[in-house]
Amino acid sequence: xxxxxxxxxxxxxxxxxxxxxxxxxxxxxxxxxxxxxxxxxxxxxxxxxxxxxxxxxxxxxxxxxxxxxxxxxxxxxxxxxxxxxxxxxxxxxxxxxxxxxxxxxxxxxxxxxxxxxxxxxxxxxxxxxxxxxxxxxxxxxxxxxxxxxxxxxxxxxxxxxxxxxxxxxxxxxxxxxxxxxxxxxxxxxxxxxxxxxxxxxxxxxxxxxxxxxxxxxxxxxxxxxxxxxxxxxxxxxxxxxxxxxxxxxxxxxxxxxxxxxxxxxxxxxxxxxxxxxxxxxxxxxxxxx
Numbered sequence: 001x002x003x004x005x006x007x008x009x010x011x012x013x014x015x016x017x018x019x020x021x022x023x024x025x026x027x028x029x030x031x032x033x034x035x036x037x038x039x040x041x042x043x044x045x046x047x048x049x050x051x052x053x054x055x056x057x058x059x060x061x062x063x064x065x066x067x068x069x070x071x072x073x074x075x076x077x078x079x080x081x082x083x084x085x086x087x088x089x090x091x092x093x094x095x096x097x098x099x100x101x102x103x104x105x106x107x108x109x110x111x112x113x114x115x116x117x118x119x120x121x122x123x124x125x126x127x128x129x130x131x132x133x134x135x136x137x138x139x140x141x142x143x144x145x146x147x148x149x150x151x152x153x154x155x156x157x158x159x160x161x162x163x164x165x166x167x168x169x170x171x172x173x174x175x176x177x178x179x180x181x182x183x184x185x186x187x188x189x190x191x192x193x194x195x196x197x198x199x200x201x202x203x204x205x206x207x208x209x210x211x212x213x214x215x216x217x218x219x220x221x222x223x224x225x226x227x228x229x230x231x232x233x234x235x236x237x238x239x240x241x242x243x244x245x246x247x248x249x250x251x252x253x254x255x256x257x258x259x260x261x262x263x264x265x266x267x268x269x270x271x272x273x274x275x276x277x278x279x280x281x282x283x284x285x286x287x288x289x
Contacts, residue, residue: 012052019045069240079121083114116155120190127187128239128256131263138181138267145185145217146176149210152189156197167197167204173211178288184264189219191257192284196223200281217288224281233274237262 023041027034090107093099099107130136153170196206200223207222228236235241240255265272270288277283 015048016045019048065240076121076125080118083117087111087114120194123187124191124256124260127184127264128260131260136184138184138264140180140268141182142177142179143182144175145178145219146172146174146210148182148186149189149208149219152186152193153208156190156193167200168193168206168208170208171211172208176210176212176217178217180268180288181264185268188261188264188286191261192219192221192286195257196221196225196282196284199223200225219286219288220283222277222281222283224277224279227276227280228274228282236274237272 019041090111094104094107127136150170150172153168153172157168193206193208196208200206204224206224207220209218209220209222211218237258239259241259242255262272265286268288270286272284272286275283275285
């Protein structure tokens with residue numbers, strides 16, 4: 001890619017030099033037409049530079065996308081290896097050790113959690129691919145959003161520390177019915193809650209709220225984690241984008257979650273906003289009109 005940019009700049013410099021030389025030659029041969037030659041030459045240079053600028057922007061965008069895809073593949077590889085290695089160790093332990101029934105059930109539960117993590121990641125990649133290819137139609141039907149959010153919160157209610165406490169505080173108004181794609185909206189809720197848990201410190205609570213107000217349905221996920229800078233709030237929904245701080249680079253992820261969230265909500269005429277939490281963290285708010 002660097003070699004291509006060098007060639008690109010070399011061609012631009014050569015073309016401009018040739019243009020200036022031929023302009024000089026024309027003026028020398030026909031000095032009376034100096035104004036016309038300079039006017040047409042200036043217009044050509046402006047059009048040429050605008051084209052070169054847009055071409056350079058396209059090359060840089062492509063280069064950035066290639067780098068993001070490379071990082072995505074590395075992230076996916078790591079994301080796949082970690083739970084697979086954990087499941088393998090747990091099953092080998094069950095196979096080779098004389099464990100009690102309680103220990104076996106505990107190991108199976110841990111294995112199932114890793115399987116669910118893998119399943120979520122695969123579903124994200126498949127949905128992102130279908131969205132890109134425009135091969136997913138988002139079939140809509142009426143369903144109970146309260147039950148959906150409650151089931152996802154219960155599944156993700158995992159203690160990240162030794163203190164026996166719940167890390168997700170849920171306030172879910174019952175019997176909230178909406179019309180939408182239940183499968184895609186499951187991915188939306190899962191990604192938002194998982195992100196809040198992922199980017200929070202151990203034993204730090206995450207608040208999930210679902211309620212109706214003024215004829216609209218509000219879904220809020222608030223964490224007390226590392227937060228998001230104002231300059232990055234508009235970019236976090238871009239495909240493969242991950243916040244550039246050291247904390248988030250050390251956190252597992254593929255950069256697809258919030259991209260899927262935004263794309264799915266757009267198909268449901270729903271909006272999503274992110275704002276700072278107090279004293280720290282972020283609040284994601286989804287509004288279904």
